[in-house]
Amino acid sequence: xxxxxxxxxxxxxxxxxxxxxxxxxxxxxxxxxxxxxxxxxxxxxxxxxxxxxxxxxxxxxxxxxxxxxxxxxxxxxxxxxxxxxxxxxxxxxxxxxxxxxxxxxxxxxxxxxxxxxxxxxxxxxxxxxxxxxxxxxxxxxxxxxxxxxxxxxxxxxxxxxxxxxxxxxxxxxxxxxxxxxxxxxxxxxxxxxxxxxxxxxxxxxxxxxxxxxxxxxxxxxxxxxxxxxxxxxxxxxxxxxxxxxxxxxxxxxxxxxxxxxxxxxxxxxxxxxxxxxxxxxxxxxxxxxxxxxxxxxxxxxxxxxxxxxxxxxxxxxxxxxxxxxxxxxxxxxxxxxxxxxxxxxxxxxxxxxxxxxxxxxxxxxxxxxxxxxxxxxxxxxxxxxxxxxxxxxxxxxxxxxxxxxxxxxxxxxxxxxxxxxxxxxxxxxxxxxxxxxxxxxxxxxxxxxxxxxxxxxxxxxxxxxxxxxxxxxxxxxxxxxxxxxxxxxxxxxxxxxxxxxxxxxxxxxxxxxxxxxxxxxxxxxxxxxxxxxxxxxxxxxxxxxxxxxxxxxxxxxxxxxxxxxxxxxxxxxx
Amino acid sequence: xxxxxxxxxxxxxxxxxxxxxxxxxxxxxxxxxxxxxxxxxxxxxxxxxxxxxxxxxxxxxxxxxxxxxxxxxxxxxxxxxxxxxxxxxxxxxxxxxxxxxxxxxxxxxxxxxxxxxxxxxxxxxxxxxxxxxxxxxxxxxxxxxxxxxxxxxxxxxxxxxxxxxxxxxxxxxxxxxxxxxxxxxxxxxxxxxxxxxxxxxxxxxxxxxxxxxxxxxxx
Numbered sequence: 001x002x003x004x005x006x007x008x009x010x011x012x013x014x015x016x017x018x019x020x021x022x023x024x025x026x027x028x029x030x031x032x033x034x035x036x037x038x039x040x041x042x043x044x045x046x047x048x049x050x051x052x053x054x055x056x057x058x059x060x061x062x063x064x065x066x067x068x069x070x071x072x073x074x075x076x077x078x079x080x081x082x083x084x085x086x087x088x089x090x091x092x093x094x095x096x097x098x099x100x101x102x103x104x105x106x107x108x109x110x111x112x113x114x115x116x117x118x119x120x121x122x123x124x125x126x127x128x129x130x131x132x133x134x135x136x137x138x139x140x141x142x143x144x145x146x147x148x149x150x151x152x153x154x155x156x157x158x159x160x161x162x163x164x165x166x167x168x169x170x171x172x173x174x175x176x177x178x179x180x181x182x183x184x185x186x187x188x189x190x191x192x193x194x195x196x197x198x199x200x201x202x203x204x205x206x207x208x209x210x211x212x213x214x215x216x217x218x219x220x221x222x223x224x225x226x227x228x229x230x231x232x233x234x235x236x237x238x239x240x241x242x243x244x245x246x247x248x249x250x251x252x253x254x255x256x257x258x259x260x261x262x263x264x265x266x267x268x269x270x271x272x273x274x275x276x277x278x279x280x281x282x283x284x285x286x287x288x289x290x291x292x293x294x295x296x297x298x299x300x301x302x303x304x305x306x307x308x309x310x311x312x313x314x315x316x317x318x319x320x321x322x323x324x325x326x327x328x329x330x331x332x333x334x335x336x337x338x339x340x341x342x343x344x345x346x347x348x349x350x351x352x353x354x355x356x357x358x359x360x361x362x363x364x365x366x367x368x369x370x371x372x373x374x375x376x377x378x379x380x381x382x383x384x385x386x387x388x389x390x391x392x393x394x395x396x397x398x399x400x401x402x403x404x405x406x407x408x409x410x411x412x413x414x415x416x417x418x419x420x421x422x423x424x425x426x427x428x429x430x431x432x433x434x435x436x437x438x439x440x441x442x443x444x445x446x447x448x449x450x451x452x453x454x455x456x457x458x459x460x461x462x463x464x465x466x467x468x469x470x471x472x473x474x475x476x477x478x479x480x481x482x483x484x485x486x487x488x489x490x491x492x493x494x495x496x497x498x499x500x501x502x503x504x505x506x507x508x509x510x511x512x513x514x515x516x517x518x519x520x521x522x523x524x525x526x527x528x529x530x531x532x533x534x535x536x537x538x539x540x541x542x543x544x545x546x547x548x549x550x551x552x553x554x555x556x557x558x559x560x561x562x563x564x565x566x567x568x569x570x571x572x573x574x
Numbered sequence: 575x576x577x578x579x580x581x582x583x584x585x586x587x588x589x590x591x592x593x594x595x596x597x598x599x600x601x602x603x604x605x606x607x608x609x610x611x612x613x614x615x616x617x618x619x620x621x622x623x624x625x626x627x628x629x630x631x632x633x634x635x636x637x638x639x640x641x642x643x644x645x646x647x648x649x650x651x652x653x654x655x656x657x658x659x660x661x662x663x664x665x666x667x668x669x670x671x672x673x674x675x676x677x678x679x680x681x682x683x684x685x686x687x688x689x690x691x692x693x694x695x696x697x698x699x700x701x702x703x704x705x706x707x708x709x710x711x712x713x714x715x716x717x718x719x720x721x722x723x724x725x726x727x728x729x730x731x732x733x734x735x736x737x738x739x740x741x742x743x744x745x746x747x748x749x750x751x752x753x754x755x756x757x758x759x760x761x762x763x764x765x766x767x768x769x770x771x772x773x774x775x776x777x778x779x780x781x782x783x784x785x786x787x788x789x790x791x792x793x
Contacts, residue, residue: 397774400719407711411704418700429696430689433703437681440707444596444674447714451593452670564671571667 013048014251014285015094016055019294024095024284026055031100032090033060035107041066041081042094043074072181074256079173082166089166091257092158097293098281101302105309106160106274110394113162115272116141116261118153119281126202127248127283128154129258131273132470134457135450138271140470143258144195145188149470153273156281159261165269172263175465176256185466196249203241240288247285266462277305307332310390315382316528317520323382323530330379331386341388342398345405348380352409356416359540362423367544370416371537377409378533406529407443411436413536417545431549438556439532445560449567527559593664595713595723596673600734603657610654611661618662622675625655629682638689645690646743649683653736677710680735687742691751698755705762706738712770720777728769732762 015025022030029040040063044052049067056063066077082089090107106117116138118131129142130151141155142148161169179185265271280300284290310331311324334344351373358370384402388394418432463470524531535555539548599607614621632640632648656679664672681703688699709732713724733741738758745754 396719396777400715400774403715403718404708404711407707411707415700415704418697422697427696429700430685433681433685433688433696433700436700436703436707437678437685440681440710441674441677444677444710445670448593448596448670448673451596452664455593455669567670568668571670 013044013052013095014283015042015044016048016051017095017284017287017290019097019290023055024097024290025052026059028092028094028096029056029059029061029063031103032107034100035104037061037090037107038087039063041077043068043077044094045069070181071254071256071259072177074254075173075177075180075260078256078260079170079177082161082169082173085166088163089161089169090158091161091169091260093257093283095285096157096281096283097290097297098156099279099297099300099302101306102276102279102281103158104392105277106158108392109274112160112272112274114160114165114264114269115274116159117156117276117281118273119156119276120153126199127252128156129255131155131261133273135453136272137454137457138261138265138273139457139460141258141261141265141271143262144192144252144255145184145259146262146468147191147194147470155258155261156276157257157283159257159264159271161264165264168267168269169260169264172260172267172465173256176259176263179466180259185468187468191468192249192252195252196245199245199248200242203245244286244289251285263465266465268458268462270458277309279305306390310386312385312389316526316530317524318530318534319382319528320530322534323379324386327379327382328386328390330383331390334383334387335391339387340398341384341391341393342395342401344380344384344387345398345402348377348384349405349409351380352377352405353412355409356412359413359416359545360419360423362420362545366420368541370413371541374409374413374533374537378530381406381409410439410529410532414549417536417540417548421545426544426546428546428549431546431553435549435552435556438553438560442527442556442560442563445563445567452571525559525562527555532556592717592723593669593673595717597660597664597676598673598710598713598729598732598735599657599660599676600732600737601730602653602740603660603734603736606654606657606736607659607661610658614658614662616662617666617668618659618664618672619666619668619675621659621662622656622672622679625652625659626675626679626682628652629679629686633682633686638686638692640686640690642690642746645687646747649687649739649743652679652683653739657736676735680706680739683739684742687746688751688755691746693752695752695755698752698759701759702755702762705759705766709762709766712766716770716773720773722773722777724769725773728765731765 013025015023015028017024019027025042032040038061040056040061042052042056042063043066046067046069049065052065056065066081068074068077078091102117106112106115116131118133118138119128129144129146130148131138131142131153132140132148132151133153140148140151142151261271278300279302280293280297282289282293282296284293307328311320311328315324355370355373355377358366358373360366381402384398388398414432414436418427418429421428532552535551536548539551611621616624628648629652632644636644656676659672684699684702684706685696688695717723732738741758742755745751745758748754
């Protein structure tokens with residue numbers, strides 16, 4: 001479903017703006033067709049339908065226009081379409097200018113079932129609605145009428161709903177239709193007014209700070225949150241910026257996409273997210289904005305972003321700096337040769353078995369050969385996942401094989417080292433068994449802890465759909481709305497921190513290091529797989545299996561104590 | 575009852591039952607929990623610490639020089655106290671610590687048995703641990719990639735952490751080590767790998783027409 005109800009500069013739909021020899025909407029339809037979308041419904045205002053019809057012809061995907069009179073009718077149309085849809089449903093602004101790779105990241109990546117497209121960072125785009133996510137799950141979403149406390153991302157106007165959540169999308173659309181039809185619930189108008197005032201402030205700050213580069217659609221990284229609210233209480237905006245705010249305010253009142261997202265989140269649906277990465281996204285509502293989008297879109301390299309995104313963001317130090325820099329090119333080479341991730345996984349296992357066999361000889365030459373083979377196996381182990389993400393060949397069996405073979409390789413190598421040590425008269429089976437136990441217990445913590453945290457997030461009560469504010473402040477709805485006129489709006493301002501206990505304060509101090517090289521030190525301490533395999537190779541090649549196991553137990557033991565302490569504190573703090 | 579199938583939706587991993595399944599309680603622990611655990615109002619992790627503390631102290635103080643009687647007594651206590659924790663729901667703040675604590679209890683107990691038995695029992699224990707850890711990883715990865723928890727028959731046949739610990743004690747007292755551990759390792763490996771094969775086959779037969787990620791294109 002594409003929602004094309006935002007007005008452009010000339011009064012017509014922004015989606016009908018020219019883009020090369022088509023329109024913004026037509027371009028979007030082409031992109032959807034390329035991603036295997038089987039049907040598109042475009043919802044627009046009745047007078048605009050004729051202007052949009054030409055965009056729909058010959059687009060490689062069947063599309064039809066639904067004319068509607070109001071946001072409530074838009075929502076009912078969404079409900080009807082979603083109810084009849086055979087598969088997953090995507091709801092998006094019809095006037096987005098972005099790259100196919102961005103859409104692919106959300107639409108065809110099976111790791112996101114129900115999810116949004118988002119950018120991270122607190123103040124990325126002035127007119128976007130904010131979201132707050134925890135552990136990859138959206139826990140609060142903004143709309144023209146809903147604000148988000150402590151946001152950490154921006155919703156980029158497109159979301160996907162899996163078949164199993166579709167009924168809840170229908171329900172959300174119907175509830176919202178009833179809400180926007182009559183007089184708006186208490187506080188909603190004020191919330192939008194506060195947002196518009198905030199947009200003016202941001203534009204004014206930009207106009208005074210960087211006059212030429214003042215660019216609503218610029219890259220998110222460029223603009224910091226450094227806004228001086230006091231000095232800009234009543235900004236004098238240049239007329240074009242004034243017009244821009246007015247356009248955004250009017251289109252926001254029709255923004256059912258963001259409202260639907262709030263509906264899903266407040267209903268407790270698990271909404272994941274796909275990130276923009278270093279790619280381009282804009283929603284130009286004026287000729288000027290469109291020109292800038294045309295200029296900038298070419299500067300974002302889709303191929304590079306795809307390759308970068310193939311590398312897991314959560315990898316450890318050794319993997320990130322010593323393996324991924326070249327393994328991604330092996331992955332690309334393998335993709336071009338048409339190799340599948342499963343083939344790479346199997347080769348990696350075979351090399352791992354060879355490494356264990358070499359270790360089992362117990363001779364120096366065997367230990368050195370095993371160390372080298374283990375590093376090759378580990379590189380291939382990174383390649384298979386990167387190849388899967390790069391070429392989007394996800395299979396459940398493949399992911400299972402990858403996980404289970406990782407463990408198999410590691411523990412086979414333990415066995416090989418212990419056999420080798422026995423052959424030269426230094427039995428280390430107790431150490432080997434202890435190392436295996438320690439690592440499995442460690443993994444058990446790593447499996448259980450996020451699960452428990454997700455249970456807590458899923459069980460956290462959501463405020464009712466009518467409440468413009470999320471969280472605690474929603475409990476006292478009457479008083480704060482008036483005061484908000486002078487308060488910095490929640491999008492930009494810091495909320496007063498809640499009173500915190502000792503565990504929470506320790507954790508705050510600990511987390512402060514996350515933006516510095518300390519982050520890597522913390523990762524190394526935790527002894528991730530790259531560090532483990534490197535430690536095995538180095539100690540086995542230079543010393544003997546006995547040393548290897550002592551190091552595994554010492555480093556692994558320290559890591560487990562560290563992780564246990566941190567997670568216990570975190571559990572008790574919240 | 576066959577497999578407890580978790581519905582294939584995005585909330586699959588958020589059901590409370592999932593963490594419960596990571597415990598790997600056997601029939602014995604479940605019975606103990608029913609008989610004893612109701613009255614105890616402590617969180618599971620507290621009971622597990624009580625269960626494991628004597629084991630830790632005995633290993634540190636006596637090590638492989640412990641008498642078989644001490645081993646039997648300490649591990650019987652671990653099964654009794656740890657088993658009674660099986661009735662405690664995992665809803666407290668430290669609920670995530672219960673499965674790793676059970677892993678630690680079982681692995682440490684089996685290694686200690688082998689160390690006390692001496693001779694070639696330690697490589698046998700390593701083989702046994704390989705089969706058991708495969709099962710523990712598989713129950714996690716099976717949920718993650720197939721969306722199902724282990725079937726009840728496999729859980730009962732695998733004896734649970736409690737049953738395996740007790741089996742180890744019996745083998746130690748009967749002088750059945752290391753052969754007993756090798757046999758147990760082989761049987762469990764066949765059982766757990768067989769379970770994997772059966773479950774993947776079920777998954778592919780059941781899932782392909784109904785739900786296939788690659789086909790799941792949005793509208």
